[in-house]
Amino acid sequence: MTALLEIRDLHLSMHSYEGAARVLDGVSLRVNKGEIWGLVGETGCGKSVTGLSVSRLLRTPPAEYTRGEILLDGTDVLTLDERQMRSLRGRRVGMIFQDPTTNLNPAFRIGTQLIDVALAAARHDPAILGLGRGAGRRARVAAARKLAIAMLTEVGIPAAESRLDDYPHQFSGGMRQRVLIAMALIGRPDLLIADEPTTALDVSVQAQILALLKQMVAAHDMGVVLITHNLGVVAQTCTHVAVMYAGTIVEQGPIRDVLGDPAHPYTQALMRAIPTRDVARGALQGLAGSVPNLIHPPRGCRFAPRCALARPSCAQPPAVHERAPGHRVACPVVEEAQHA
Amino acid sequence: MLEIEGVSRLFPARRGMFGTTAGVRALHEVNLSVRQGESFGLVGESGSGKTTLTRQILRLDTPTSGRILFEGQDMATLSPAALRALRARVQIVFQDPYASLNPRMSVHDIVTEPMLIHRQTLGLDRRQRTDRAAELLELVGLGPQHLYRHPHEFSGGQRQRICIARALAPGPSLILLDEPTSALDVSVQAQVLNLLIDLQKRLGLTYFFISHDLGVIRYVCDRVALIYRGEIKEQGETQRVFDAPESDYARSLLAAMPEVRVPD
Numbered sequence: 001m002t003a004l005l006e007i008r009d010l011h012l013s014m015h016s017y018e019g020a021a022r023v024l025d026g027v028s029l030r031v032n033k034g035e036i037w038g039l040v041g042e043t044g045c046g047k048s049v050t051g052l053s054v055s056r057l058l059r060t061p062p063a064e065y066t067r068g069e070i071l072l073d074g075t076d077v078l079t080l081d082e083r084q085m086r087s088l089r090g091r092r093v094g095m096i097f098q099d100p101t102t103n104l105n106p107a108f109r110i111g112t113q114l115i116d117v118a119l120a121a122a123r124h125d126p127a128i129l130g131l132g133r134g135a136g137r138r139a140r141v142a143a144a145r146k147l148a149i150a151m152l153t154e155v156g157i158p159a160a161e162s163r164l165d166d167y168p169h170q171f172s173g174g175m176r177q178r179v180l181i182a183m184a185l186i187g188r189p190d191l192l193i194a195d196e197p198t199t200a201l202d203v204s205v206q207a208q209i210l211a212l213l214k215q216m217v218a219a220h221d222m223g224v225v226l227i228t229h230n231l232g233v234v235a236q237t238c239t240h241v242a243v244m245y246a247g248t249i250v251e252q253g254p255i256r257d258v259l260g261d262p263a264h265p266y267t268q269a270l271m272r273a274i275p276t277r278d279v280a281r282g283a284l285q286g287l288a289g290s291v292p293n294l295i296h297p298p299r300g301c302r303f304a305p306r307c308a309l310a311r312p313s314c315a316q317p318p319a320v321h322e323r324a325p326g327h328r329v330a331c332p333v334v335e336e337a338q339h340a
Numbered sequence: 341m342l343e344i345e346g347v348s349r350l351f352p353a354r355r356g357m358f359g360t361t362a363g364v365r366a367l368h369e370v371n372l373s374v375r376q377g378e379s380f381g382l383v384g385e386s387g388s389g390k391t392t393l394t395r396q397i398l399r400l401d402t403p404t405s406g407r408i409l410f411e412g413q414d415m416a417t418l419s420p421a422a423l424r425a426l427r428a429r430v431q432i433v434f435q436d437p438y439a440s441l442n443p444r445m446s447v448h449d450i451v452t453e454p455m456l457i458h459r460q461t462l463g464l465d466r467r468q469r470t471d472r473a474a475e476l477l478e479l480v481g482l483g484p485q486h487l488y489r490h491p492h493e494f495s496g497g498q499r500q501r502i503c504i505a506r507a508l509a510p511g512p513s514l515i516l517l518d519e520p521t522s523a524l525d526v527s528v529q530a531q532v533l534n535l536l537i538d539l540q541k542r543l544g545l546t547y548f549f550i551s552h553d554l555g556v557i558r559y560v561c562d563r564v565a566l567i568y569r570g571e572i573k574e575q576g577e578t579q580r581v582f583d584a585p586e587s588d589y590a591r592s593l594l595a596a597m598p599e600v601r602v603p604d
Contacts (some may be wrong), residue, residue, distance in 0.1 A: 042525035043496075071505070072379030173386075200383035202552065207596035229525065232555070260602040266526030273530035274600050275559035277582075284559065290495055 002074045004223040005031040005054065005191055006057060006225055010068035012049060012247075015061050021294040021308075023049055025247040025302070026068070031240075033190065036217055036224040038234035038255070040270075042243035043293055046225045049270045050244075054225070056085050056095045072191070087124045090117060094184035098196035099177035104168040111164030114148035115141065121187030124253060125286060128188060153221075176203035177214065183217060192216075195227040210237045235259060240326075243267045246292050246302040253327030263329040265307045272308040301331070309333045341417070341546055342374040342397065342514060347406035349392055349570075366392040367403070368570045374514070378549040379540065381561030381578065382556060383593070389570040390550050392514055398421065398432060410514070428458040428510035433518035439490040439497035447502055448473055448487040454509040463509060476505040481535060497528035503537065508539070515546075517549045521556060533560055554597045558582055566590055 012024035026048050031037050034163075037295045039047045051196045054056050054070055056077055069076040077085065085135060089095075105113060119140060129143035130194065145164070152160035155178040155296070168176060170259040177197060184192060194213065198206035214237060217224055226238060234241050242252035243266065251264040261266050262268050272285040292298050296304050304314040311333060353363040367389045374380040384390045395401040396408060399415050407414050407473035410426060416428060431454070434440040441450060451473040455464050464472060474484040480501040491499055500520060507515055517536070520541045521529040537560065539545060551557050557564055558578055566589060573589040574581060585591045 012493070042527065061570060203554070203598070204385065204592060204596040206598070210598075229381045230598060231526075231600045256602055259600065269379045270526065271600065274525045275530075275533070275555040276600055277558070279559060281559060282534060284530040284532065286529075287527035 003030045003071070004033050004090070005225070006071040007028070007050070007054075008069050008071065010053065010070065011066040012046075012053065012058075013064045013066055015064065015321070016295075019295045020064075021062075021296055022297055023247050024053075025297070026046045027244075027247070028247055029242055029249065029252065031191070031223040031225060033221050033223050034217065035240055036214070036226055036238045038238035039225055039227045039236055039240040039244060040229060040241060040293070041229055042229060042270075044246075045244040046247040047229075047244050048195055051095075051195050051225060051227050054193055056080070057087050057095075064161055090189070091121050091124050091185075092185045092190055094187065094189035094192045096184050096192070096194045098199050100180050100200065102171055103180055104176060106168050109165050109167055110152075110171070111145065111148055113145040114151065114164070114179070114183055117183050118144035118186050119289050125187075128186075131204070134239050142338060147186060148182075150181070151186050155179075155182045155216075156208075157329070159180075173201055174209065177201060177205075177209055181209070181212065185220065188220065190222055192224045193224050193227070194224060195335075196229070197226070198219070198233065199228070199230075206233070207236075213237065231259070231270065240257065243270065245281065248302055248330065250303060251327075251329045253324065257324050257327040260325075261323070263323055263327075263334050264303075264331045265302045265309050265334065269306075309337070322327070341376045341411060342372075342548065343408050343409040344370055344372040344393075345373060345409070347393070347396060347403045347408060350398065350403070350404045355385065365473065367396070369421065370567075370570075370572055372565055372572065372575065374546060374548055374555075376513075377540075377544055377546055377561040379549055379560050381557040381564035382550045382567060383552065383557055384549065384567035385552060387569075388567045390567060391518070392570075393567070394432070394518055394548075394550060397516060398427075400432065423460050424458070428454075428461045429512050430514045431512040432516040432518060433500070433503050433507050433509035433520045436523050437496055437503055438486055441499055442465070442502055443491050444599060445578075446488050446490055447477070450491075450502060451505050453475055456536075458510045468560060472509070473505075476501070477510055478500075479539070481504045486558060495528075495547050495557070496524050500524065500532050504535065504539070506541075508543070512545070514546045514548065517547055519551055519553075520549075520582070523551060529556070536560065554582075554594065556600075566593065 007027055010024050013020040014023050027050055042045050050060045065078050070078055085323040126133050127148060129140060129144055131139060148164060151161045157163060157178055184335055198209050228234060238255050241255050241258050242249045245266045251258055251267045262271055269287045273287060275284055277296045287306060300315040301318045304310040319332050320328050320330045322328050349367040351366055354361050356362040382390055382489055396403050407416060433596055454470045457463055477483055477486055479594040481502055512566060521532050540547060561578045564578045564581050566573045568589050572585040581590060585594055
């Protein structure tokens with residue numbers, strides 16, 4: 001079966017004055033419909049870049065895809081030209097970003113912005129508006145307006161019709177994020193990429209937005225890649241998780257396997273650093289050292305310089321083991337230690 | 341040590357170019373008391389009045405009504421000289437270590453600046469200030485080799501350590517920590533939180549810890565108060581508030597908290 005999204009061995013370099021930074025180093029990920037994948041990791045690990053690559057929103061140069069492919073329903077988006085990409089963005093792939101304030105134009109009414117997106121999506125697929133190909137502009141705008149109201153209602157904005165004429169500043173942060181979700185879903189995408197959608201929001205609003213996201217996945221049969229640095233958000237929302245470190249996925253799999261039985265030393269370290277209910281004061285463990293320089297990354301396993309289990313063989317690229325169905329760990333040392 | 345008694349702060353209505361803005365009741369009858377040597381947590385969402393309250397404690401702003409006592413003294417009645425002496429004892433660490441360090445100053449200048457401002461209280465000469473800066477850097481896990489570097493040479497976690505060293509410089513007894521780790525990654529956050537806990541043990545500091553991250557508050561604080569729209573909704577021992585919240589607000593906040601647990 002073709003996956004909705006399949007990233008295969010993706011390598012990405014970013015050119016800078018100091019040289020080429022190897023920002024992604026063999027990222028592989030498979031997302032099916034109905035799955036919510038959490039992409040977690042710390043600042044600079046490549047999670048946002050992975051998300052942006054899927055909709056090809058990185059400028060090339062400075063970015064350069066050196067190896068690998070990104071298959072969307074079997075088509076490699078890296079081979080498409082800009083015109084073809086434009087028909088995918090918003091239609092097949094929806095995106096939501098962190099800051100709901102900067103992603104809405106303050107000078108236009110919410111309704112105008114939503115209707116624009118609906119009309120643009122309808123140029124590629126007139127069925128979105130429920131009209132035939134020959135419909136006039138007036139009919140299309142009226143249908144787009146109706147769709148905008150329906151989407152706003154669906155994402156939980158009360159009195160949606162009257163709010164179409166409001167400007168973004170008249171909405172709260174949580175409400176703006178709802179508007180952006182409506183905007184991302186208006187073209188009925190199969191894949192939604194949400195890059196830190198709740199980081200700028202308060203916890204209670206965050207919980208509402210995450211619940212909404214789950215509900216939308218169920219209602220529209222989408223696949224989601226949720227990019228976040230918060231493992232709590234992942235535990236609350238996702239079906240699967242991929243843990244990234246310095247441009248590589250170190251561990252991935254169903255949420256229960258990865259959080260219940262974290263195998264990679266980095267995943268374990270990350271979990272030991274989170275203040276949970278059972279951690280006594282002073283007992284949290286930080287992670288010594290710092291993230292490697294990506295212009296001259298360590299050979300082999302990129303986590304090895306900070307890893308307690310590191311041994312000479314870690315200078316080889318780590319082989320990936322499958323611990324349980326779908327639960328993959330890029331650390332042979334852990335695997336050997338368990339069988340010894 | 342710190343008594344906040346019936347403090348309210350109203351920002352009055354204003355008339356401007358685009359019409360009249362409504363007045364805002366940022367704080368309403370806030371009562372809190374922070375004991376010597378404890379970590380007191382203040383939790384609230386954005387716009388709840390956390391920062392306004394901090395500004396009242398630092399006396400950067402004056403409450404509309406109510407009073408704030410630090411070690412029994414009402415801050416509003418102090419002479420400017422007495423207030424300055426008192427400010428050496430109350431210091432603050434801000435949220436964003438990228439914005440709160442002057443990029444053009446060396447770490448030495450950053451850490452010795454409070455000692456210079458409070459030289460009348462502290463009585464340290466130039467040499468002693470430099471020695472103390474080096475000691476403070478060691479205390480926060482950096483070293484004398486970092487004295488003559490500039491902020492851009494440090495990572496986020498290291499910068500926050502510099503901010504902590506600067507806060508410790510005038511020998512405070514109370515430190516206000518305004519979201520000190522929310523700009524940091526979790527692995528770095530853990531180190532900074534442990535540093536704060538360690539410093540508290542060694543120096544007998546009192547912390548007033550402001551955060552919206554309930555996990556962090558639970559890890560660090562002895563007692564906690566929840567603030568919502570300028571009113572304290574609940575306060576008590578941290579464990580009690582987390583295990584058996586009494587107010588509806590506390591219950592809804594705890595229910596929304598994203599805990600890392602394995603789903604069944």
